[in-house]
Amino acid sequence: MPLEIVRNDITKMKVDAIVNAANRSLLGGGGVDGAIHRAAGAGLLAECRTLGGCKTGEAKITGGYNLPAKHVIHTVGPIYEDGKHGEKALLESCYRKSLTLAKEQGCETVAFPLISSGVYGYPKDQALKVAIDVISGFLLEHEMTVYIVIFDKAAYRISEKLFTDIAEYIDDNYVNEHTDYRRESIRMRAPRQASIGSFEADFCECKEMSVEDDLDIRIKQIDESFSQMLLRKIDEKGITDAQCYKKANIDRKLFSKIRSDIHYKPSKPTAIAFAISLELSLEETEDMLRKAGFALSRSNKFDIIIEYFISRGNYNIFEINEALFAFDQSLLGA
Ligand code: AR6
Secondary structure, three states, X not given: OOEEXXXXXXXXXXXXXEEEEEOOOOOOOOHHXXXXXXXXXXXXXXHHHOOOOOOOOOEEEEEOOOOOOOEEEEEEOOOOOOOOOOHHHHHHHHHHHHHHHHHHOOOOEEEEOOOOOOOOOOOHHXXXXXXXHHHHHHHHHOOOEEEEEEOOHHHOOOOHHHHHHHHHHHHHHOOOHHHOHHHHHHHHHOOOHHHHHHHHHHHHHXXXXXXXXXXXXXXXXXXOOHHHHHHHHHHHHOOOHHHHHHHOOOOHHHHHHHHHOOOOOOOHHHHHHHHHHOOOOHHHHHHXXXXXXXXXXXXXXXXXXXHHHHHOOOOXXXXXXXXXXXXXXXXOOO
């Protein structure tokens, strides 16, 4: 998965580069900076002394010394005042400059802490949003695996409102497998609500078709495999393969495997990630999942959260992953 949110101590990450939330002196400090210097040993400080500091929003690279990571990229985040002093642009710059530096040094795997979100006071939810936006934008253009490392889960939450909203949705919809009748009745009442766009598209496409042709197409689609449906939907949406797998947060190798094997059975999170990237309706998502041997269930928190987002037409995979993370569920992607 090109972008992953993980809970860990960044000093334990075995990646090409970890990013340090440093200060302008680059001579160490508290928080993640202190932890990185302690784990790397004195060699890191000695190299940092040669760098002449670093401006806010910029980044510099050193070796990793005793760390499992090969390099440390030191970046200096903004001190948050009130959000009106250019903090966001500076924080974006930290991520962008660090990623560019990592790319120039040939790094394939990079781990970031949530820069500025500790001592420097940047609100954690906004800091995470900036991280996700810049990193996912970068990954549309470059092949790399990037981790956002969340150290302290208690200190990290999606917005209170979204969290409460999803929690209520889970409470309202969580049902025992055997009393799943509600789901059916809801679907019967509003089967197309979340897919007006695609319904109209289907309707427009089919209006010149005879009933026989239409039936013929539908029968062929019953036998379609997951991989065939995926490729058909990519064509129908008029997007490229790369646009699809990048938006799904799936790496190119896995996509090639699926493309070349019509009987490929993806994992459930992978299948859902494609449904999200193709912006399928709930009904189409279920259809795609069935082809991979899965279903969305109302007795599963993960599934209800997915349903929450699809039924609201929110197909931002990173936001969905943030919410899944907050509810301790596995994330979408490979
Ligand atoms: N692994 C991953 N994340 C961590 C770790 C860890 N081991 N330790 C803390 N965090 P902060 P800033 C998280 O304060 O806000 C230093 O003194 C932490 O929970 O380290 O950019 C520097 O020298 C928080 O979410 O960095 C500067 O003076 C995030 O890392 C100043 O602090 C960043 O918190 C920089 O402040």
